[in-house]
Amino acid sequence: MKYNFLSLIFFLVLASVVQAQTINTNPILTSWATDVNSNLPLPEYPRPQMERDSWQNLNGQWEYTILDKGAELPEDFVGKITVPFPVESYLSNVMQSVGAEKELWYQRTFTIENSQRRGRVLLHFGGVDWEAEVFVNGESVGTHQGGYDPFSFDIKDYLQRGKDQEITVRVWDPSDDGPQPRGKQVNQPRGIWYTPVTGIWQTVWLEFVPENFITKVKINPDWDNGSFLVETMAEVGAGEFKVEVRLLEDDELVVQGTLGEELVLTIPNPKSWSPDNPYLYDLEISLKQGNKLIDKVKSYSALRKISIGYDENGMQVMELNGQPLFQYGPLDQGWWPDGLYTAPTDEALLFDIEKTKELGFNMIRKHVKVEPSRWYYHCDRLGMLVWQDMPSGDMGNVWESKPGIYRKGLNRERTSQSEEIFKTEWKAIMDAFHHFPSIVVWVPFNEAWGQFKTKEITEWTQQHDPSRLVNSASGGNFELEGNKLVGDIFDVHNYPDPVMPSPDLFGKVNILTLGEYGGLGLPVENHTWQEKDNWGYQSFKNQEELWKRYQQLIDDLKLLLPKGLAAAVYTQTTDVEVEVNGLMTYDRKVIKFPVEAMRKLHEGLYLKNF
Structure with a gap:
């Protein structure tokens, strides 16, 4: 500056000046603090760019404990934490610092019905700061590093018989003691540097998808030509698959093509997106095998x-x-x-x-x-x-x-x-x-x-x-x-x-x-x-x-x-x-x-x- x-x-x-206190345990509160349902905070669908109906929100009350870095999978937990609020925050109901020498552990159970096991079961994390290792029923599913990008694991093969399943998450975040991206977080907040943020801080959710399913949709607006360029990625087995993109307006437009191919959806009388007129087009992307519908997601985009x-x-x-x-x-x-x-x-x-x-x-x-x-x-x-x-x-x-x-x-x-x-x-x-x-x-x-x-x-x-x-x-x-x-x-x-x-x-x-x-x-x-x-x-x-x-x-x-x-x-x-x-x-x-x-x-x- x-x-x-x-x-x-x-x-x-x-x-x-060095400020010793890292956690303000008596912060001012917003008006929305009293609106938080600690059993299911932030219940909204978390991924509006690619929406499915079959999902389950896992926000709410989890068990937690803070242990020395490198400790084994814990058997006992010290209390409850409200996910997805960072452990240092008031709304987590913990307000405790962690630091580079410790790790934060989470655990909760969830129920899954037999009908939800027919395809794949994806466990999504919107954001966990910084390194997260995820366990399902005591087995390590995978590790992710990155505090700002969403990630997921397919956990179907880790599910046990019966309805009740267990998720455990280990988080390590060195804050400003490490080289990782951290923004304005520091262990000793002062001036333009703020309280550390450790652990789960965005929605955790399950998604139930078919064996063959859409993994990503990339939509590029081509404003000059009044078109959307749509590329669909999917995890599929043997067989030929095709993609159908449908523009959901009064006069529906449909374009079909091969999976992985960039499809061009050209719009008659296109409407531009701008701050004065933020017009959004709703889209529906389907994965098909022959004439059979395999998977479908809703999305949207804008011409700008x-x-x-x-x-x-x-x-x-x-x-x-x-x-x-x-x-x-x-x-x-x-x-x-x-x-x-x-x-x-x-x-x-x-x-x-x-x-x-x-x-x-x-x-x-x-x-x-x-x-x-x-x-x-x-x-x-x-x-x-x-x-x-x-x-x-x-x-x-x-x-x-x-x-x-x-x-x-x-x-x-x-x-x-x-x-x-x-x-x-x-x-x-x-x-x-x-x-x-x-x-x-x-x-x-x-x-x-x-x-x-x-x-x-x-x-x-x-x-x-x-x-x-x-x-x-x-x-x-x-x-x-x-x-x-x-x-x-x-x-x-x-x-x-x-x-x-x-x-x-x-x-x-x-x-x-x-x-x-x-x-x-x-x-x-x-x-x-x-x-x-x-x-x-x-x-x-x-x-x-x-x-x-x-x-x-x-x-x-x-x-x-x-x-x-x-x-x-x-x-x-x-x-x-x-x-x-x-x-x-x-x-x-x-x-x-x-x-x-x-x-x-x-x-x-x-x-x-x-």
Whole structure:
């Protein structure tokens, strides 16, 4: 981050303070905390991009214990934990730290009917931070590393006779003692670094599928041709299989082809998706053998195109569906005072997006965290553009100054193991969330946090998903390739006032953006994580002072648009722990700005494009 003098003083003071407490055992709560059904929290279907009717939610009360790392499968457990809330969180009913020297164990039983055994039985985990080994009836089914990507195991062969079955999960998470992606989690929370998140933090569920079943559907919108390109993957045995894709509208369209073939579904009079008109098409994908229906899933998609265009001065701009669109949104950390990484309810998860939209933003930068699939589904439904960060990890970069070039960091030397962990999880995240049309920008690195091999990672990201733009390093450590920066975007950070990258450097060969700015702070009494020592990049005494300063920031921001600024990100959606920079308080009970006035103020940012 590029700081003003006051911000620099703050961070020098902050660096001298070590906060011993890792768990706040008396946090403020959101209004949704009392709505949580501890026996079945977050009951909604967790994978809206590929939906089946035959499933079973396993959220709720599990047994837990915390043992030394390397301990054997436990026979005794110390209490109950509410899954899927992290063990450190209030809503888990545990609120206990774990650390790198310990492992967290879960166990529960579930009932399965004979009719559910006819095909395969898939055990799904939306997210477990960080390393998870899964046992069914005492036998190890498999191990997964990665705190942000969903995974599953076929457990049919591990089921016993009778209805009652047992699941045990071992979790190890070294937090900031390890090289793995972790975002803003640290063992000693302070400043911009927050409480650790260990264990299961997204929905656990069973899915009952046929012996031959669809494993993945990849839908690419071809906006230029009004088409969807649909590729279906399946696990099948001997025989010939075909795929049928059906568009579920008044005038149904159907296309058939061979399994694994990319099918083209061309739509007469296509409707484009945008923030103003987030139109979604419902699809149904069937696996057939001859004329026999074997498996079927429901999905959806949207026709939209994100691309690079040029303004009247030859500066690069972001275009949505062939039209320039200034993108403006908040930095969104995705943290909750009662659930930490996990929103208390689906209504709570939706609330942040709805309020962001009401305040007049058209984009969200999801900051060094990945959300559950339903969050992106809500963005798709509501018409909210998303910049998706890769969660950072393996910190410790050396910083340098390159006057006038905003190049502030050096690539970090990471071990081969650390590099492989990053690459594996980044690919898994991109694959798992490729489906969601709201995601328009991938951000591999933030401010040189753990940044390594920038050119290699950026170019691989562009090749792996050419349908989106790539912001190689939001706010720092850019690499040159010829006369341009690696990636599509030249992104700087500055607090609190808006600035932009110099158009004289790489302005006509990179999109110019302001990846972070603002951070105006206002602690609201009875709505803070702690009673004192809360902070913002620039603090205010009341909402009137705060609003006046924000209006000045927008006036200054508007001056940059004619010079070629293509997007900006304001810090941030909500307060988070000791940070009070939010548009809302951490408990979401107070919106600090006048909603309608802010929405009208933001409208002026988009007028130059139309």
